[in-house]
Amino acid sequence: MSEFFSMGGYAPYVWTSYAVFALTLLADAFTPLLQRRRALRMLRGQLKRQARNATKSRPSGVEDAE
Amino acid sequence: MNPLILWFHKLGSPPYFYRLAGRWLPWLYALALISGALGFYGGLVMAPADYQQGDSFRIIYIHVPCAWMSLFAYLFMAANGFVALVWRIKLSETLAMAAAPIGAAFTFITLVTGSLWGKPTWGTYWTWDARLTSELVLLFLYFGVIGLYHAIEDTRQAARAAAFLALVGVVNLPIVHYSVVWWNTLHQAQTVNLMGQSKISANMLWPLLTLAFATHVYFFASLLARARAALLTLESGKDWVRNLLPGEAAHV
Amino acid sequence: MKPGTTAAACVALLRRDLMLTWRRRGDALNPLLFAVIVVSLFPFALGPQADVLARIAAGTIFVAVLLAMLLSLDALFRSDLEDGSLEQLVLSPHPLSLLIACKIAVHWLTTALPLIAVAPLLAELLQLPAQVLPVLLTALALATPLLSLIGAVCVALTVGMRRSGMLLTLLVLPLIVPALIFGAGACNAAQAGLAFTAPLLWLGAWLALALVLAPLAAAAALKISLT
Numbered sequence: 037m038s039e040f041f042s043m044g045g046y047a048p049y050v051w052t053s054y055a056v057f058a059l060t061l062l063a064d065a066f067t068p069l070l071q072r073r074r075a076l077r078m079l080r081g082q083l084k085r086q087a088r089n090a091t092k093s094r095p096s097g098v099e100d101a102e
Numbered sequence: 103m104n105p106l107i108l109w110f111h112k113l114g115s116p117p118y119f120y121r122l123a124g125r126w127l128p129w130l131y132a133l134a135l136i137s138g139a140l141g142f143y144g145g146l147v148m149a150p151a152d153y154q155q156g157d158s159f160r161i162i163y164i165h166v167p168c169a170w171m172s173l174f175a176y177l178f179m180a181a182n183g184f185v186a187l188v189w190r191i192k193l194s195e196t197l198a199m200a201a202a203p204i205g206a207a208f209t210f211i212t213l214v215t216g217s218l219w220g221k222p223t224w225g226t227y228w229t230w231d232a233r234l235t236s237e238l239v240l241l242f243l244y245f246g247v248i249g250l251y252h253a254i255e256d257t258r259q260a261a262r263a264a265a266f267l268a269l270v271g272v273v274n275l276p277i278v279h280y281s282v283v284w285w286n287t288l289h290q291a292q293t294v295n296l297m298g299q300s301k302i303s304a305n306m307l308w309p310l311l312t313l314a315f316a317t318h319v320y321f322f323a324s325l326l327a328r329a330r331a332a333l334l335t336l337e338s339g340k341d342w343v344r345n346l347l348p349g350e351a352a353h354v
Numbered sequence: 355m356k357p358g359t360t361a362a363a364c365v366a367l368l369r370r371d372l373m374l375t376w377r378r379r380g381d382a383l384n385p386l387l388f389a390v391i392v393v394s395l396f397p398f399a400l401g402p403q404a405d406v407l408a409r410i411a412a413g414t415i416f417v418a419v420l421l422a423m424l425l426s427l428d429a430l431f432r433s434d435l436e437d438g439s440l441e442q443l444v445l446s447p448h449p450l451s452l453l454i455a456c457k458i459a460v461h462w463l464t465t466a467l468p469l470i471a472v473a474p475l476l477a478e479l480l481q482l483p484a485q486v487l488p489v490l491l492t493a494l495a496l497a498t499p500l501l502s503l504i505g506a507v508c509v510a511l512t513v514g515m516r517r518s519g520m521l522l523t524l525l526v527l528p529l530i531v532p533a534l535i536f537g538a539g540a541c542n543a544a545q546a547g548l549a550f551t552a553p554l555l556w557l558g559a560w561l562a563l564a565l566v567l568a569p570l571a572a573a574a575a576l577k578i579s580l581t
Contacts, residue, residue, distance in 0.1 A: 040147070044157035049222055053215040057164045061320065064207045065131075068327035075334035080347060082338065187578075235531075242528040249521050250511060262578050263511045267525060270507060270571065274528070 114193050116333050117342040123326040130323035138316035144309030152306075161219040163309055166294075167317040168211040172240060173275055175205025175321060179247070180272045183265025193329075195261035196336065198268065199251050200328035204321055206244035213237060224288055232281035233289035240278055243271040257336060360448045364456045367443075371460040374433070385422035386468050392418040393476045404481040411480035412490055412541030416534060418476065419469050419494060420501060424523055426465045427505040430457060431513045431576075440513070444580055450573040458506045458569065466498035482545075489544040489554075493537040496557040500533045501526075503561075503568035510575035533557065 043050040112118045145163035152159035182198035185191055216234065217227045228234065247264045254260035282291045293301040300307055337343050355362045375382050396414055400406055434440040443453050473494055477487050508525040512518040540553035 043160065044151060046156060046158035046222055049158055049218045050160055053161045053164050053218045056214050056218075057168070057211050060207050060211050064204060064324055065327075067203070068324065068331045071328065071331035072334065075331055075338070076347065079334065079338055079343065083344065083347065239528045239531055242524065246521075246525045246528060249524055253512070253515055253518070253521050259578065259581060263575070266571075266575055266578055267508075267511055271528065 114191055116193065116337050116340075119193055120330055120333055120342075123330050127323060127326055127330075130319055130326065134316050134320035134323055137312055137319065141309045141312035141316055144312060145306075149306045149309055155223055158219065158222045159306075161215050162306075163313050165212060165215040165219055166310060167313045168208045168215065169237070170314055171317045171321055172205055172209035172212050172237070173278060174318070175201050175208060176240065176244070176268070176272070176275060178321075178325075179205060179265075180268045183268045186265050187262060187269070192258070192336075195258060195265065196329050196332050197325065198265050199261050200325050200332060201321075202244055202247050202251070202264070202268075203328070204324050206241065206248065208317070208321075209237065209241045209244060213241060229288050231287040231289055232285040233278070233287050236274060236278040236281050239274055243268075243274060246271070360452060363446065363448045364452060367453055367456045368460060371457060372464070375460065375464045382426075382464050383468070385426045385465050386472060388425060389418045389422040389469055389476065390472065390479075392421065393479050396480065407481045408483060408545075411477060411482035412486060412545060413538040414480060415473060415476045415482070415490065416494070416497070416538045416541070419466075419473070419498065420530065420534060422469060423465055423498060423501050424505065424526060426461070427502075427509050427526070428519060428522060430461050430506060430509050435513055440576075441580065444576060450576065451569040454506060454510075454572045454576070455569040458502050458572075461506070462499050462502040466494075466502065470494050470498065486541055486545045489550055490541050492554060493540045493557065496554065496561055497533045497537040500557070500561050500564055501530055503564040503572075504529050504533075506572045507568055507575055510572045511579060513576065513579045533560065536560075 041047060041051075113122070141163065145160055149160070151157050179198045179201040182194040182201065186194040186198055213234075216237075220229070221227050247268050250267055251260045251264035254263055281287060282289055294307070294310070295301075302310070334343060334346075355365060393415060396410070397407060400410070431440055434443065444450055446453070470491060473491055474487060477490060482490065505522075505526050508522055508529070511525065512522055515521070536553040536556045540550040540557070543550040543553065
């Protein structure tokens with residue numbers, strides 16, 4: 037097992053490479069998730085604002101003149 | 103109409119693409135993980151140590167697939183950019199811009215792992231030979247495309263300008279690929295051939311090809327995920343996006 | 355020359371741009387000053403030994419000239435954009451690529467030509483061996499138009515951006531690296547007594563290609579940026 041980890045003496049080079057690979061792709065995999073959450077959050081806020089403006093602009097209790 | 107052509111046209115519609123990509127995504131990620139694990143097991147455990155480089159050669163299983171992906175991603179980006187500029191297909195703009203950061207990530211990994219591999223084998227972390235220099239230039243080209251895309255306000259115009267830049271930079275791709283043929287380089291020449299014999303033993307080759315497959319699948323998974331997120335923002339005014347949100351907020 | 359023909363339009367554009375540059379000739383000399391200052395910094399940084407300076411002279415001069423031209427690239431379309439004449443150029447019936455080629459020519463004449471003229475001074479400041487100077491001047495004469503042409507394509511993509519300076523540099527540099535490699539490479543080869551015609555011929559080939567393609571690309575890029 038320790039032979040596996042020491043990689044014939046090249047451990048720092050080999051394992052750092054694998055670590056860089058894993059970390060970079062992990063960051064790349066998580067970015068779309070964060071982008072999606074942000075997009076949905078902004079969308080929700082946008083819709084809430086639109087709903088609020090729609091109810092505000094509707095004049096309250098005004099009927100056609102009778 | 104030919105069902106394949108019909109499906110292709112449907113794919114250009116953002117809501118259809120969004121749904122289809124959403125269904126494929128978990129499978130693509132799973133396939134990438136499994137084939138990646140298989141490839142790594144083959145490369146780290148099963149393959150014998152190289153007679154010259156010892157165990158340090160195992161960096162090849164990261165370095166080479168990522169190098170291949172750095173070129174593939176750029177080609178993908180440029181091809182979609184071309185479609186976006188000529189036929190003005192909105193989805194192509196999104197796909198081209200989504201491919202850029204993934205390609206940059208692969209290029210970065212290629213350069214770093216190559217550097218770490220160079221130290222024990224060549225004695226240096228870096229040298230300005232044609233292969234390394236052109237790969238570094240590739241990274242700068244990616245940064246340029248991403249930077250230009252984020253610098254322009256209007257998303258669609260930004261995508262078109264960045265796509266144009268990507269096309270201008272395509273000339274670098276054959277330079278990277280043939281650099282070891284056209285110049286005397288420290289970097290070794292091609293050992294894996296698409297047609298004909300490869301100059302690497304079979305028990306070292308199959309994990310490499312497996313990981314090449316895995317990185318390709320991962321690229322498409324990440325691409326679809328990024329494209330979906332981008333479409334949410336791009337199409338935020340449309341009904342199909344609103345209907346994705348549950349609750350009363352959606353029904354205005 | 356018949357007014358209204360494309361040739362007349364090009365001549366008019368050339369005259370206008372040259373005249374505008376002449377009116378602000380102080381500004382036009384900024385890149386020159388920049389190159390001289392940058393080159394002068396190296397002896398301070400590296401020490402005045404002639405052999406050290408001679409070793410890096412050709413490459414340093416090349417980089418300084420490149421950076422100086424980069425500084426002035428942004429101004430290629432800026433004043434025309436601000437007063438609306440850029441849109442007039444795009445809308446005109448004459449081929450936009452030809453008009454842009456004229457603007458690029460003026461840029462080269464007003465920025466690069468003074469730099470090439472001052473290159474012997476820069477060579478002296480860095481103790482460049484005398485036999486390398488003709489090669490340096492030839493390489494600069496081939497590489498600087500390349501920079502103007504490729505730079506024009508990138509400027510066309512970023513036209514209208516207010517803080518585009520750094521982005522422009524990022525865009526241009528990867529594309530201009532081959533010109534630098536071959537240009538400085540020719541000079542270094544000449545300095546080492548080796549054959550230097552091959553890199554110069556490569557530069558000439560790139561230049562011939564860029565002369566035809568870059569104005570077309572810049573015109574397309576301008577149309578993208580101005581929509």
